Amino acid sequence: MAAEVKLAVRGAGKRYGEMDALKDCSLDVAPNSIVSIVGPSGCGKTTLLWSMSGLHGLTSGEVLLDGRRITGPHPDIGLVFQEANLLPWRNLMDNILFPFEVKHQKPDHGWIAHLLERVGLTGFEKNFPNELSGGMQQRASIVRALSLRPSVLLMDEPFGALDAFTREEMNQLVEEIWMETHTTIVFITHSIEEALFLSDKVVVLTPRPGRVLNTYEVPFERPRTMEIMAGKEVYDLTYRIKADIYGQSRMQARAAE
Numbered sequence: 001m002a003a004e005v006k007l008a009v010r011g012a013g014k015r016y017g018e019m020d021a022l023k024d025c026s027l028d029v030a031p032n033s034i035v036s037i038v039g040p041s042g043c044g045k046t047t048l049l050w051s052m053s054g055l056h057g058l059t060s061g062e063v064l065l066d067g068r069r070i071t072g073p074h075p076d077i078g079l080v081f082q083e084a085n086l087l088p089w090r091n092l093m094d095n096i097l098f099p100f101e102v103k104h105q106k107p108d109h110g111w112i113a114h115l116l117e118r119v120g121l122t123g124f125e126k127n128f129p130n131e132l133s134g135g136m137q138q139r140a141s142i143v144r145a146l147s148l149r150p151s152v153l154l155m156d157e158p159f160g161a162l163d164a165f166t167r168e169e170m171n172q173l174v175e176e177i178w179m180e181t182h183t184t185i186v187f188i189t190h191s192i193e194e195a196l197f198l199s200d201k202v203v204v205l206t207p208r209p210g211r212v213l214n215t216y217e218v219p220f221e222r223p224r225t226m227e228i229m230a231g232k233e234v235y236d237l238t239y240r241i242k243a244d245i246y247g248q249s250r251m252q253a254r255a256a257e
């Protein structure tokens with residue numbers, strides 16, 4: 001029997017003018033799993049994620065959610081970007097409630113209060129974004145996305161702008177939230193360490209055109225302790241993924257000579 005698939009990218013192609021940002025790119029995301037996408041800068045990670053969200057269309061191929069083609073933004077798909085994108089004139093709670101207002105949907109205040117507590121933001125509901133640290137703003141944007149109870153959360157380099165320590169805290173937070181909700185997550189990152197800490201599967205993309213070079217299963221139990229992350233298996237996987245990414249960069253540099 002075929003493995004279950006929550007989100008499927010089938011033969012995705014995206015052209016910007018003369019340039020193929022994605023070409024014949026295919027991957028499957030299993031339900032309740034975390035999949036990270038890594039690859040050299042400009043290889044099409046964001047283009048792929050935006051296509052998965054329905055925010056922009058593909059030139060060819062398709063994205064399927066639960067077997068149905070995605071043709072535009074979908075209520076079952078939440079998004080978190082590198083910037084928290086909070087509205088500066090609204091306090092934290094009003095930022096979280098904003099999508100509900102736009103969608104004319106009734107918020108589940110109990111769930112929102114639980115999420116705020118989960119991410120350590122209880123008591124900051126009335127604070128404005130400029131009164132919150134970068135990490136707190138990003139926590140708020142995760143709560144905003146999860147408050148709508150999406151079955152898929154797409155995260156585009158969500159912690160890229162944070163310092164290393166805050167980033168590790170945020171990784172643990174995502175792991176904890178996932179262990180509670182089992183929301184299917186697709187996560188873009190430049191950090192192989194972050195990808196291996198969080199994911200069940202790491203997908204390495206090639207640049208121009210962006211397509212899947214390799215997929216690695218990450219079989220470690222959760223929560224992923226420091227001991228697991230310092231182990232030889234993680235080291236070996238890191239080496240193989242780095243070899244994929246840097247091998248491509250070298251080939252690109254040679255081709256440009």
Ligand SMILES: Nc1ncnc2c1ncn2[C@@H]1O[C@H](COP(=O)(O)OP(=O)(O)OP(=O)(O)O)[C@@H](O)[C@H]1O
Nearest residue numbers: 016017019021039040041042043044045046047048
């Ligand atoms: N709107 C656009 N118009 C033209 N070219 C674009 C557009 N958006 C992206 N590109 C190009 O498509 C390619 C893939 O871009 P994309 O942002 O998806 O890559 P990425 O892997 O997310 O990059 P990074 O790791 O630097 O964030 C790049 O060469 C980029 O310059």
